[in-house]
Amino acid sequence: MDDWEEDQGPVVSCxxxxxxxxxxxxxxxxxxxxxxxxxGKANNEDGDGGSWKTTxxxxxxxxGGRGGSxGGRGGFRNTFKSETDxxxxxxxxxxxxxxxxGRGGFRGGFRGGFRGGFREGGNEETGKKGFxxxxxxxxxxxxWKGGEGRGIGRGGFRGGFRDGSGDEExxxxxxGRGGFRGxxxxxxxxxxxxxxxxxxxxxxxxxxxVYVPPPPPEEESSIFSHYASGINFDKYDDIxxxxxxxxxxxxxxxxxxxxxxxxLRKNVTKSGYVKPTPVQKHGIPIISAGRDLMAxxxxxxxxxxxxxxxILQRFMTDGVAASKFSEIQEPEAIIxxxxxxxxxxxxxxxxxxxxGTCVRPVVVYGGINTGYxxxxxxxxxxxxxxxxxxxxxxxGRGKIGLSxxxxxVLDEADRMLDMDMGxxxxxxxxxxxPGMPSKEDRQxxxxxxxxxxxxxxMAADFLKVDYIFLAVGVVGGACSDVEQTxxxxxxxxxxxxxxxxxxxxxxxxMVFVETKRSADFIATFLCQxxxxxxxxxxxxxxxxxxxxxxxxxxxxxxxxxxxxxAARGLDIEQVQHVVNFDLPSSIDEYxxxxxxxxxxxxxxxxxxxxxxxSDTPLARSLVKVLSGAQQEVPKWLEEIAFSAHGTxxxxxxxxxxxxxxxxxxxxxxxxxPPQASAPSPAAAADDEEWE
Ligand SMILES: Nc1ncnc2c1ncn2[C@@H]1O[C@H](COP(=O)(O)OP(=O)(O)OP(=O)(O)O)[C@@H](O)[C@H]1O
Numbered sequence: 001m002d003d004w005e006e007d008q009g010p011v012v013s014c015x016x017x018x019x020x021x022x023x024x025x026x027x028x029x030x031x032x033x034x035x036x037x038x039x040g041k042a043n044n045e046d047g048d049g050g051s052w053k054t055t056x057x058x059x060x061x062x063x064g065g066r067g068g069s070x071g072g073r074g075g076f077r078n079t080f081k082s083e084t085d086x087x088x089x090x091x092x093x094x095x096x097x098x099x100x101x102g103r104g105g106f107r108g109g110f111r112g113g114f115r116g117g118f119r120e121g122g123n124e125e126t127g128k129k130g131f132x133x134x135x136x137x138x139x140x141x142x143x144w145k146g147g148e149g150r151g152i153g154r155g156g157f158r159g160g161f162r163d164g165s166g167d168e169e170x171x172x173x174x175x176g177r178g179g180f181r182g183x184x185x186x187x188x189x190x191x192x193x194x195x196x197x198x199x200x201x202x203x204x205x206x207x208x209x210v211y212v213p214p215p216p217p218e219e220e221s222s223i224f225s226h227y228a229s230g231i232n233f234d235k236y237d238d239i240x241x242x243x244x245x246x247x248x249x250x251x252x253x254x255x256x257x258x259x260x261x262x263x264l265r266k267n268v269t270k271s272g273y274v275k276p277t278p279v280q281k282h283g284i285p286i287i288s289a290g291r292d293l294m295a296x297x298x299x300x301x302x303x304x305x306x307x308x309x310x311i312l313q314r315f316m317t318d319g320v321a322a323s324k325f326s327e328i329q330e331p332e333a334i335i336x337x338x339x340x341x342x343x344x345x346x347x348x349x350x351x352x353x354x355x356g357t358c359v360r361p362v363v364v365y366g367g368i369n370t371g372y373x374x375x376x377x378x379x380x381x382x383x384x385x386x387x388x389x390x391x392x393x394x395x396g397r398g399k400i401g402l403s404x405x406x407x408x409v410l411d412e413a414d415r416m417l418d419m420d421m422g423x424x425x426x427x428x429x430x431x432x433x434p435g436m437p438s439k440e441d442r443q444x445x446x447x448x449x450x451x452x453x454x455x456x457x458m459a460a461d462f463l464k465v466d467y468i469f470l471a472v473g474v475v476g477g478a479c480s481d482v483e484q485t486x487x488x489x490x491x492x493x494x495x496x497x498x499x500x501x502x503x504x505x506x507x508x509x510m511v512f513v514e515t516k517r518s519a520d521f522i523a524t525f526l527c528q529x530x531x532x533x534x535x536x537x538x539x540x541x542x543x544x545x546x547x548x549x550x551x552x553x554x555x556x557x558x559x560x561x562x563x564x565x566a567a568r569g570l571d572i573e574q575v576q577h578v579v580n581f582d583l584p585s586s587i588d589e590y591x592x593x594x595x596x597x598x599x600x601x602x603x604x605x606x607x608x609x610x611x612x613x614s615d616t617p618l619a620r621s622l623v624k625v626l627s628g629a630q631q632e633v634p635k636w637l638e639e640i641a642f643s644a645h646g647t648x649x650x651x652x653x654x655x656x657x658x659x660x661x662x663x664x665x666x667x668x669x670x671x672x673p674p675q676a677s678a679p680s681p682a683a684a685a686d687d688e689e690w691e
Contacts, residue, residue, distance in 0.1 A: 211543045212372045216348060223352050224270040227573040232481050233601025236277050236301060244661040245468035249285040252276065258284050261316045263357050264309065271352060277302035277600075278472045279447075284310050287445060292467035294413070294446045294459055298479045299595020300571070300602075301472065303411070303447040304349050307335075311407050312350075315359050315382060321404070323360040323380025329400055331362075331384040333407040336430075338415045338423065340365040340387055340542065341549055342569035346411060347385040359383060364390045367542025374399055388416075388426035395433060403435040405442055410462075412568045413446035414455045414588065417462075424458070431462060439464055449595060450476045450588040456662040469661035478591045480629045482578075482598035482606050486622060486637055489609040497522070497581055498529055500607060501559065507576040508552070511561045512593050514582040522581060523561040532556065537563040567593045575599075580608035587621035616640055 217223065241251075252258050255268055255276055276284065279297035283306035286293050297303055311333050320332050335350070337343040347363035354361055361383040364373050373390065377399055384391070384400065394400045408431070410416045416423050430436065444463050451459075460467070478484065489496060501509060511526075513519050516537040523535035534548040534557040545565075552560040553572055560566070561581075567589055575597045584590055590608070597604025610622075619641035626633045 211368050226272045229600045230602030239473045242471040249289040251281045267353050280306045286468050292444050292463040295470040296451050296475045297472035299449045300599025320382045329381040330404040331381045333383045335385045335409040337411040343385050366390050388423045407443050409445045413448045414451050417455050478625050478629045479598045482594050482604045484631045485607045486610050508558050508574050509577040511579045511581050519561045533559040535561040536566050578606040583615045
């Protein structure tokens, strides 16, 4: 039997103990929220887990279990301290000796299908052999004692204890899936993920993932469903465009000039596209002419179609391998993106534009069953849409061959090439993989709304020397259709949020927070306040993530609390409003987050809570972005920005916007040396928990 088929054997479900859309409450909050209904109280009976923390032992730390609808989660005393203090609900305890007793956190875990079992390197799959008191059904005790080097896991699968040397990003080498951390939760590792065993992939590598996503709709009406472009769509034509590089092809003005075949043309029309956006007007002929491209255009301005259409057209002209079963598939195009939801969205766009043609797009990403993924790939694959981890996994298994790759597309290219938080090692590994045509023999296309200067320079390694740089508007600038408001806060952010959401009625709103725990906490809080809220972050199962997104898309839950996992690329109809409950530490991230609204010529609003204690390093970049998008800059923000010493001008991560192609040497340089930014307190606390 082929190795991947083994995945079809008995597997441990990551979903056992979970209600469909419900989860235990975070310890310390005495609350519970459902993923979809906002019914915050019905199942609260066991959710009031006490927070806990240990400070001794061999660096272990985890979370209490997530037990179905009755489970609680061990709390996070330190991180949530201020919030729980505010709430008066913190029942946390601290244990300096690595021993102690907890309440709901563990109890919930034990009751949740053996999640949260106490393990000492025991059976990772179930945690059953741990010290969890599985029959502690009444939840009256749930206490535990831990000596050195022992830990409490968050579920048998997640967050289990870490030996300190494990892979902090994935927990792959630790005991259990410590989950994701930090701001970009899809970032698996600073080193290549493929260098390490994939917990979903190999034998003995950890729990197998059984989730198989529902098939995408087949009806034509669903495939082509779209939202209308907005009143500002025509204003795109006024945006300044800078094209640099030798002999750039002439822009097209209409889709008729794009030279699309009949099928593609029809699909473009059925998608509601009447005229191309600037990135399409310039990008399509550049790609069609066979040139490499680094394109920067504001959020929501149609970058996806700008690369998909010319690629598909080339395949229609030159032909692609017939889609048929083969034990190894050799796609002609590979598209990579940093998050699962985004790559799935790109896949759906590819499928839409390729509708009725012989081109078969396939999507692969983590969090879903590997066997299922492989079967889908082996049916035939011309355009492979992938997140990096799963892509390398399939290449490693010999299911994907690279020798026929003609197009390599990096969407959110700055994230994909970010050395600190992105997938740079994975991308280098990909282009260096056996069979992958050299950059001279393939076309490499990069798209984003932001391109820090250092990333631009590094990106050149992946591109032919004569690549074209296309900038629509200011590189790194925010979409001017988003009305941006910055509100100074003190300590009552939650109440301010509530007031804000109450004033916006049923508007579809994304609330961004910095940490996964904050996401749970705020979602719980809003549910308690009778607001239909759901949440998405890297600690949720893929099934839950997709359900959350779908509930938000359909309007069943008009409020989505999200970490930065949802900051980039997601194109959701009628998101009228983005709230930065916590500001991100990077201005690029800010630009992407607020770009979830005001898309395709529609108007949107973004309100950001600015906390002078933690957000001052971002002040100058914010001023720059606000004024660049013709937004009012509050006086107080200007004062903070210009009195702040030791902050970088435009990006606290020490990066500066490039105003244009770095080959021309242009950038918004500041007169201050770049500094490494300190993580925000919230993010730091998040790190603390996982390390
Ligand atoms: N020419 C067009 N006419 C009408 N609608 C369009 C056109 N081009 C793109 N759209 C629509 O605009 C929306 C935004 O497009 P897309 O998601 O490609 O933006 P993006 O530039 O990739 O954004 P982000 O930077 O957030 O990733 C989508 O719903 C897409 O279908």
